[in-house]
Amino acid sequence: METLLLLHGAIGASDQLQALEAELKNQYNVHAINFSGHGKNTSYASGFSIGLFAKDVLRFCDEKNLQKISIFGYSMGGYVAMYLAKHHPERINKLVTFATKYHWNEEIAAREVKMLDPEKIQQKVPAFAEALQQRHTSDWKDVLYKSAAMMLDMGMDNVLKTEDYPGISIPVLLMLGDRDKMVTLDETLTVYKALPNAQLAVLPNTPHPIEQVDHTMLSACIKRYI
Numbered sequence: 001m002e003t004l005l006l007l008h009g010a011i012g013a014s015d016q017l018q019a020l021e022a023e024l025k026n027q028y029n030v031h032a033i034n035f036s037g038h039g040k041n042t043s044y045a046s047g048f049s050i051g052l053f054a055k056d057v058l059r060f061c062d063e064k065n066l067q068k069i070s071i072f073g074y075s076m077g078g079y080v081a082m083y084l085a086k087h088h089p090e091r092i093n094k095l096v097t098f099a100t101k102y103h104w105n106e107e108i109a110a111r112e113v114k115m116l117d118p119e120k121i122q123q124k125v126p127a128f129a130e131a132l133q134q135r136h137t138s139d140w141k142d143v144l145y146k147s148a149a150m151m152l153d154m155g156m157d158n159v160l161k162t163e164d165y166p167g168i169s170i171p172v173l174l175m176l177g178d179r180d181k182m183v184t185l186d187e188t189l190t191v192y193k194a195l196p197n198a199q200l201a202v203l204p205n206t207p208h209p210i211e212q213v214d215h216t217m218l219s220a221c222i223k224r225y226i
Contacts, residue, residue, distance in 0.1 A: 002093070002226060003069045004028040005057065009079025009099075009210065010147050011116070013039030013135050015073065016210050023219035028226070029072075033060050035080075036078075037138050038147065048150040050159050053080045053086070061091065070094040070226045074210050075101070075182075082160060085168045085210035094226050098175040098218065099208050102160065106118040109155025167195035172198045173225045177206030177213065199225065 004024060006017045014032035021030050034041035035053045045052055057080065061069060063097055070093045073081035085092050087175025101108075118141040122129045132140035172195050176188045185202070192200045201221055 001027075001029045004030050004067055004222075004226065005069050005071045006030065006032040006040070007057070007065075007071060007073040007080055008032070008035070009075030009077055010151075011038075011132065011143055012075075012210070015039060015135065019215045020072075020210075023215050024222065026129050027223060031060070031064070031066075033057065037136075037143060039135060040137050042137050045146070048146040049153070050080055050083050053174065054084050057081075057084060057093070067091070068093050070096075072096045072222055073100065075099045075208070079160065082168070082172075085172070086160065088168050089168070094171045094173075096173045096175065096222055096225060098213075099177060099180055099183055099210075100174075101183045101187070102163050103184070104151070104154040104158045105117045106111075106152075106155040107148075108213060109151045112151050113148040116144045118144050145203055162190065162194060165191055166196060169196055171225075173201060173221070174198060175203060175218075175221060177203045177208060179206055180208040182208045197205075204213070215216045 006014065006021060008014055008016055014034050017032050021032055024030050033056065035056050036043040036045045037048065067089055071084070072082040073079070073096070078100030079102065081095050081097060082100070084140055085095055129140070132143070136143050154207060174192050176183055188200070192198050203217060203221070
């Protein structure tokens with residue numbers, strides 16, 4: 001049975017992928033992890049980075065003796081998976097990314113960081129603040145601060161550059177929702193065209209938040225590809 005690892009997005013956790021895992025578990029040996037400082041993972045990190053989260057994946061695979069896996073990555077999780085595909089292609093069979101933002105610059109990072117202000121979230125959307133507090137064992141405000149700092153770093157130096165993608169030869173399926181307000185079709189197409197072994201899927205009536213995605217449709221796409 002194919003081993004499939006599910007990777008969550010920024011300020012998220014593996015519990016957000018439970019509905020998708022339920023759709024996939026009969027066909028795959030499914031695992032889902034929490035990145036350092038996220039969810040129930042209390043591993044201390046002075047700062048977040050894509051490289052740190054990639055090490056989390058490799059450590060988990062080594063502990064479970066998983067030599068080669070396929071990966072589904074949502075949002076930032078897809079970026080981490082693509083980073084692994086560049087630096088550790090021998091560990092990955094196939095890769096699926098969904099709602100992953102690949103294009104980062106200082107202007108984009110500054111815009112995204114504005115949405116990660118804990119004080120404003122607590123004031124304007126207290127239910128979301130409560131959900132974040134319940135989701136993370138670590139201080140949820142610290143998760144947001146570290147995520148914001150990581151995004152600003154990515155805006156100054158994107159660790160995946162356009163010239164990197166032609167060298168990523170593993171099979172990749174890039175998926176995007178047609179109502180995603182965070183990730184553009186143009187940036188997804190740019191990566192799709194640069195990858196030598198890629199497919200593209202646009203999901204209808206689908207926004208960015210994973211909780212609002214039709215998991216039956218999403219899992220069907222994954223099953224057809226992996």
